[in-house]
Amino acid sequence: MNKIMYSGAEILIKSLLKEGVKQVFGYPGGVVLPLYDALYLQDDIKHYLVRHEQAAVHAAEGYARVSGRAGVAIVTSGPGACNTVTGLANAYYDGTPLVLITGQVNSSLIGGDAFQEADVVGITRSCCKHNYLVKDVKDLAKTVQEAFYIATTGKKGPVVIDIPVDIFNAKHTFTYPKNVELIGYNPNYKGHPLQIQKALNTLYEAKRPVIISGGGVVASNSHGELKEIATRLSIPVVHTLMGTGTYSDYLENGLGMMGMHGNYCANLTVSNADVIFAIGTRFSDRITGCLKKFARDAQVIHVDIDPCSISKNVKANIPIVGDIKNVLSAMLHQMDKDKHEVNTELKDKWLAEIEEWKKKKAIPQKLSDKLSAVTVLRTIYEYTKKDEPVVSTEVGQHQMWTAQNFKFNKPRKFITSGGLGTMGFGFPAAMGAYLALNSKDKYVLNIAGDGSIQMNIQEMMTCMDYKFKVINCIINNGYLGMVRQWQEKIYNGHYSQTKISSPDFVKLAESYGALGIRVTKEEEIIPALKQAIEFDGAVMIDFVCENFEMVYPWVLAGKPIDNVLLSEEDC
Amino acid sequence: MSSNININQSKCHTISVLVSNEVGVLSRIADLFSGRGYNIESLTVAPTADSIYSRITIVTQGDDATIEQICKQLNRLIPVIKVANLSMGEAIEYEIGLIKVFVNDENRAEFMNIVSQAGANIMDVTDKTYTVKIDGDEKRVKTFSELVRPFGIKEFVRSGKVAITKGNWFSNFKKTKE
Structure with a gap:
């Protein structure tokens, strides 16, 4: 029988389509050129170009968290793959299904310290659920199927498929296996x-x-x-x-x-x-x-x-x-x-x-005339709750204030980095979340700190390219607030390296073609939100807040959880 | 009613792990032990009767909760097919020790006496050294090494433990289809 031969790159795309993948985040590079060429020649899968590989993985995670389906990201070998490690570890901790495709140098060069070579299987072993190095193009389809199966069953998690460039170029027929057979992997679904x-x-x-x-x-x-x-x-x-x-x-x-x-x-x-x-x-x-x-x-x-x-x-x-x-x-x-x-x-x-x-609750602090972060977040919540937006956060004080002050009545609306606590997660995750919503009228709120937002701020351009409507609400208190909070109480107020400067977020947003708004007074909060929601594209709202506000309730690390501090006086 | 894990006595356990015979499986297991701070006393690997599987025998130390976690974590690895803690039941445990010892004319007779009493085998002889093999359970290997230590051990190589369950108890993988 005369069967059609496909390149490994085409087989990969066909396999992804079999898994229902329509959107991928990624960043091209030398060894994934054959794959990007195959992507160029088709219309079934849309590729979203990010500005940093870490963001591609976070975005895929945001997509997975909102949609419940596996997120997919594609990166090149060496530095591209190494940049995904934080994203993988984050998804592994929080049990998010992901499939990451990493390019690898030519099979014949592996182990010889080739340009942009990294032992990706070795590096990612302890931060993903499973990983593969594809050594033969005939195993490619089966590997993709197994990867999706492992990622989306049992305790969900990320799976890495490392594919050498020669495998992308090698030719083989395409048959997608009917069932996955993994004798060593049988998640127990029924309780005793x-x-x-x-x-x-x-x-x-x-x-x-x-x-x-x-x-x-x-x-x-x-x-x-x-x-x-x-x-x-x-x-x-x-x-x-x-x-x-x-x-x-x-x-x-x-x-x-x-x-x-x-x-x-x-x-x-x-x-x-x-x-x-x-x-x-x-x-x-x-x-x-x-x-x-x-x-x-x-x-x-x-x-x-x-x-x-x-x-x-x-x-x-x-x-x-x-x-x-x-x-x-x-x-x-x-x-x-x-x-x-x-x-x-x-x-x-x-x-x-x-x-x-x-009846016992933390009392919001009023330390100065500056905006209180808690007031800002409560106002954002009250104003946006009718729209039930997906809310993502970065990591730190603002994350805890959001968790405390936003109410949710549905899952998959609050996207945050729980286990790993990754600063820089929220913004790219919000892009993925927006894509998963699949609705032009919706928006995603990313509540950020002035520290966290600067960890993946480059994604503003990605948002503008694809009209991802992400509203970044930056709780700008001039400090890495959560660390500063610990320093204040536990390290005698030695604010070691926690005072952090920021660019002019309004001008920065404008340079990306995005909308930037600065808010310094309570009465400006709602008009800013209104303007942000109406804007067609990404937004940065710089809420200039009180520097020394603390997150309460607070249980100091290592203390029993009923040892709750509700205010300054309890300390 | 106590809900917290007791820190009980740390003991040696022999864990038998059946794995798919594929590239990287040993690194996955070694990484798991180092990444989670578990201890490996010894580790042996070899293919089983069916060469698509390998058997890894690990001797590790820990309290009951740690050993339980080790077994669970091993099970979580995709290429791991079955994990059995052989210390939970009766098992035959076996290892080999190869010892090179300095011997001179004065103590040769005494040394030969210990070797034959202990049932060790002489594998190689030179004018200055004897290389002997001792096999059996860990205790036997250890005792023999203590007996010959006064002669001056030049080299001591141990195989690490292999183990199999006694009687009708299996730690093998039973294929479900068939």
Whole structure:
């Protein structure tokens, strides 16, 4: 039979199309020239040219977080690939599905220190879920399929495919395998029925139960099931930073975020619970505080698809390994059979106790005549909430203030770097998020600090090229605020290298052809937002804020999480 | 009711890992151990009866929680097919030690006596040195090396441990299709 031969580059594009990929972020270079030539000759996949490879990966992550599908990025060998490491580590930590294609030098040159050669498989090994070096063009289609399968199943994550230039040029027929066969990779999707029953019995008996909802609830799209369980058993819900939006902040028993900068009430509820039902969370140190003192008297039920997350930091009394959606559905199904009646008297007593804690809140500071960051963010939230925009953040004080002051009732609306804490993540992620929204009328808010925005500020041009409507709200306080905050309290006010200068953001925006607005007074906030939303393109709003505002509530690192500082006086 | 992981006694465990026999799998495992701060006492690798798989035997140290994490983390690697902690059940553990020792006319007879008593084999002889092989479990290899230490050990090479379960208990991969 006379079969058509394709180049490796064409096979790659065909495989990506088979996986439903329509958009990729990337940056060309020497060894990916054959691939970029093949991209040039087709119209099915649109390539978005970024200004730095790190941004390509963050953008792909933003795209994946909003769409729920794997994001794709393409970069060249050596420096191109090395620049993606932070993006990969970020996606690996936060469990975002990504496939990164990296070019590699010619197979015959590998190991010989060729120009722009780097051991990409070696470098990325510990910051991605899996990686491949394609050594034969006949394996290419199968490798792409496996990569997407691994990236989007189990605990999701990034997968790297390193492809030497000769593989892009080599010819082969194209057949996409029907199924993936990986004997060493079988994520466990169904929770154990006995464990599920045990968990339910424990929840029925609980006097002071609480649910901790983590990023896994977003990844598995199980916010609906979560809400039903919480409502039917009348259990209050707190969420982690990554779990933002999984349980509506508008609901009565939604206690908001817990952890280092979580609500007083959320932290106290977890500390005093007798049963903790943890769903899709790694129990990171940012939510447990002092591990020894975390939930000392609580029974812990822990559901996660990744067995490694269970009993890693907090010992689970009832571990359930499985896909959250399956496990929660099975629980609901079993609840129908059990017909358990909630002891309202007990629950009311617990909820009344929580009501008392709800009254204790951080009081916004008024340190000077300058804008308060908290006021700015509250105003942005109130003004934009009707549009339900996707909100991304960079990392630092502004990130925590956003998490504290924005309310979400849907997942995939709050895009932030949780595990790795990557400054420079928010802006490119917002571009990817905007692309995933697939609607010209929408906009994405990127809440940034004056430090963070300067880490990937070059992407302004990408935004303008493709008319990505990203509104950068820069909380400009002249410092690397979160580090400064620690220095103020823990390092005797030695502001070592945390005072940071910035360009004139308005002029900078204008030089990109974008809109730049400076806001220094409260009454200017809303007109600026209005103008920004109406503008057709990217915007930078420079909110000139008070320099020394602190993020409260605050639990100092290593302290128990009920040790919440609410204001200066508590310190 | 205690929800935190107890720091209990650190013990040696022998972990048997069945992997796909592919490039880089050993680095993935070595990286996992170094990246997460786990300890490797010894490590051996060789293909199994079916050469598309390899068997890696790792001796590591840690408390129960650490060993549990090590097994889980190993399982998370894509080319890893099966992980078995052989220290959980009964297993035959075996290693080889090759020792080169200085021997002179005065202590030759004493040395030969130790070698034959211990059941070691002489592999090579020169006018100044004897190279002997001792095999068996770790304790046997260690004891022998202690016995000959006073003669002056010039070189001591250990194979690291290989192990297999006893009886009807398997740590093998059973193909599900078939």
